[in-house]
Amino acid sequence: MAALLTCDLPRYRDAHRAFMKALVLKGYDQSNVEVITQTPNPDLISWSNSIRKFNAIGADVIVAYGTSATLAALRESQDIPIVYADVYGPVETGVAKSMASSGRNIAGVSSKVPLVTLIRTAMEVKPIRTLGVICASREEGAMAQLKEARKIAAQAGVVLVETNVASPAGLDAALATLLATRVDCIYVTECTAGGRFFEKIVHRAHEVKIPVISQMPGAAHKGALISLEADPAEQGQVAADYVARILSGKKALHLPVVTPKRVDLIVNLKAARLLDLNVPFPVLTAATRVLK
DSSP states (O other), X not given: OEEEESSSOHHHXXXXXXXXXXXXXXXXXXXXXXXXXXXXXXXXXXHHXXXXXXXXXXXXXXXXXXXXXXXXXXXXXXXXXXXEEEESOTTTTTSOSOSSOOSSSEEEEEOOOOHHHHHHHHHHHSOOSEEEEEEOTTOHHHHHHXXXXXXXXXXXXXXXXXXXXXXXXXXXXXXXXXXXXXXXXXXEOSOHHHHHTHHHHXXXXXXXXXXXXXXXXXXXXXXXXXXXXXXXXXXXXXXXXXXXXXXXXXXXXXXXOBOOOOEEEEEEHXXXXXXXXXXXXXXXXXXXXXXX
């Protein structure tokens, strides 16, 4: 069995850890399964090279974490079934043809949670007329979130200030643009640079009293004012269930896309105090978790 993580981020490590534990509970451990894990550099060439290695060793199943790694697996795998986790919008990103069936040799669990809930909750804490977005045009998951943000902003009368972070080096320029524009809030998509340097984004934004929101797991604990997060452990557990089914003879193309059930709306009161914001009681009531 082969596992490919989009990059070395806690969300993927947490999901893979849960995957391994769940796999053991289903009877697959070191005595009967070898798991080879790759965490390459976060770029298309590196992801593709990892999948080619999996092809060469004759993996029975490929497990991919994250949209970019999953799409690389789809392009490069040679008739090896793929199970994915933490893919935002499998249909929107082209991973699956429908939620009922992928239509190909792949199955897994979506990490899509309603962005409209995140943005509306943020607007209850602070009026938002301009929303800055940190995205990466080469990453399909991040672009799916950006397209969704555009629709929500148009309906709410919010102006989006979009920045494209093609590499970590481009993050400073993106932040400079958003801070110079004095956006009311910054939304960080699931792009790799946003995940790897989330604390830096929060630090720079908080210096000028701008809140940060995101759907990335762990965002609130890293300083986001509000986050809406799918549980990485659930993602890994569902992936393990699908791997077990495939190893027992099920065809991946007959398995539906699983939607996340464990989703947290997290409000960070510490961040609110730093930003001099009062969180209304209805927002606290709606939250599933509050960080004090």
